[in-house]
Amino acid sequence: MADRPVAWITGASSGLGSEFARQLAARGYDLVLIARRRERLEQLARQLSVHCELIRSDLTLRSEQEILAQRLSQEPRLALLVNNAGFGTTRLFWEAELQGQLAMHELHVMAAVRLTHAALNNLVRQGQGGIINVASVAAFARSPANVSYCATKAWMLAFSEGLALELRARKSPVKVQALCPGFTYTEFHDVMGVDRNAVPRSWWMQAEEVVRASLEGLDRGQVCVIPGWRYRFLVAVLTKLPFALRMILQANSPHTRGRL
Numbered sequence: 001m002a003d004r005p006v007a008w009i010t011g012a013s014s015g016l017g018s019e020f021a022r023q024l025a026a027r028g029y030d031l032v033l034i035a036r037r038r039e040r041l042e043q044l045a046r047q048l049s050v051h052c053e054l055i056r057s058d059l060t061l062r063s064e065q066e067i068l069a070q071r072l073s074q075e076p077r078l079a080l081l082v083n084n085a086g087f088g089t090t091r092l093f094w095e096a097e098l099q100g101q102l103a104m105h106e107l108h109v110m111a112a113v114r115l116t117h118a119a120l121n122n123l124v125r126q127g128q129g130g131i132i133n134v135a136s137v138a139a140f141a142r143s144p145a146n147v148s149y150c151a152t153k154a155w156m157l158a159f160s161e162g163l164a165l166e167l168r169a170r171k172s173p174v175k176v177q178a179l180c181p182g183f184t185y186t187e188f189h190d191v192m193g194v195d196r197n198a199v200p201r202s203w204w205m206q207a208e209e210v211v212r213a214s215l216e217g218l219d220r221g222q223v224c225v226i227p228g229w230r231y232r233f234l235v236a237v238l239t240k241l242p243f244a245l246r247m248i249l250q251a252n253s254p255h256t257r258g259r260l
């Protein structure tokens with residue numbers, strides 16, 4: 001329908017991105033779904049009763065980031081951008097392939113910068129809408145064999161918080177959120193080849209509850225959303241500890257030891 005709001009979702013071919021698509025469709029958004037696996041986007045679109053445009057794109061490539069940003073800045077019904085595409089690492093920074101580390105920074109940082117810049121110019125002009133940056137609880141912690149992941153997710157959190165302040169300074173109603181989930185059942189850990197059993201069951205969340213918390217948080221204008229009381233408690237404690245104590249705990253956490 002010509003008057004429906006449109007949401008753009010990166011990394012919509014699985015996990016949290018697909019779930020954002022389902023919940024935003026139920027809220028009446030038309031969708032632009034982006035990922036490399038087009039057949040997975042087609043499968044998802046067939047399940048949804050709203051208009052879906054599918055874009056096959058590798059967002060680690062600057063040329064593709066620029067094409068999407070150009071389109072995004074001119075999307076007439078743009079209401080929401082979800083910067084969700086992402087992946088994790090499993091090796092020590094200097095032992096891992098540099099190419100993979102650079103690709104992660106391109107995807108988590110540079111793609112988010114280009115798409116957010118284009119989307120915000122559009123949304124601020126319209127005086128409505130929002131951006132959700134899918135960060136992680138890793139934004140609040142550091143762990144060996146996960147260095148670039150934690151660093152890029154911490155950047156996403158700082159970026160979102162800063163943008164929210166700029167929008168408030170301009171009294172713009174446009175909202176920005178950093179979503180910081182903990183362990184969530186998606187394909188994320190399969191892609192990394194990590195055994196889910198290394199983490200106790202009670203710490204795992206469903207994509208459905210993570211996305212619901214994000215969208216309800218966006219309705220309230222919440223800038224940082226951490227789904228699940230366990231993770232909110234963990235972050236509250238971790239961020240209050242002295243630096244030296246945090247270093248000791250992070251070096252000895254079961255999650256860290258399992259990776260080395």
Ligand SMILES: NC(=O)c1ccc[n+]([C@@H]2O[C@H](COP(=O)([O-])OP(=O)(O)OC[C@H]3O[C@@H](n4cnc5c(N)ncnc54)[C@H](OP(=O)(O)O)[C@@H]3O)[C@@H](O)[C@H]2O)c1
Pocket residue numbers: 010011012013014015016017034035036037038040057058059060084085086087088107134135136137180181182183184185186187188189191
């Ligand atoms: N699952 C967790 O425990 C967890 C926890 C905290 C934060 N997160 C964050 O949540 C976000 C979504 O991850 P997920 O858990 O839903 O994992 P997932 O099921 O593996 O989904 C990742 C999505 O990102 C897309 N993607 C990866 N590389 C891409 C590229 N170069 N270009 C375009 N799209 C790309 C994938 O699509 P294609 O492969 O089809 O391109 C896929 O749709 C990520 O940013 C992740 O860091 C996840």
